[in-house]
Amino acid sequence: MAVRSYQYRHYPAGSPHYERCIGLSWCSGCRVYTGAMVHVPRTTALTDALASLTSEHRDRLLHNEVRLIEHLDGRTEDDAPTQQ
Numbered sequence: 001m002a003v004r005s006y007q008y009r010h011y012p013a014g015s016p017h018y019e020r021c022i023g024l025s026w027c028s029g030c031r032v033y034t035g036a037m038v039h040v041p042r043t044t045a046l047t048d049a050l051a052s053l054t055s056e057h058r059d060r061l062l063h064n065e066v067r068l069i070e071h072l073d074g075r076t077e078d079d080a081p082t083q084q
C-alpha cells in the first residue's frame with residue numbers, strides 16, 4: 001500500500017521554533033501512522049492542505065492526528081453536521 005506523508009507547521013512564524021514541524025506518515029491501506037518532529041527550513045513553503053477550511057475545522061483536525069489523516073486521505077465526512 002502507498003505510504004503518504006504530510007508536514008505542517010506547529011508554531012507561528014514569529015516563534016523561534018517555527019522550523020520545528022510535525023511530520024506524519026501513514027499507510028493508506030491499514031491506517032498505521034507515525035508522527036514525528038521534523039525540521040523544515042523557514043524558507044521552505046509547505047503546502048497547506050487545510051487552507052480552505054474554517055479555523056475551527058482546522059483546529060479540530062490539528063488536535064487529532066487520526067482525524068487529520070482521515071481528512072487528508074479523503075475518508076471522512078467531517079463537513080457533515082456533528083453532535084456537539
Ligand SMILES: [Zn+2]
Nearest residue numbers: 001027029030
Ligand atoms: Zn499498510
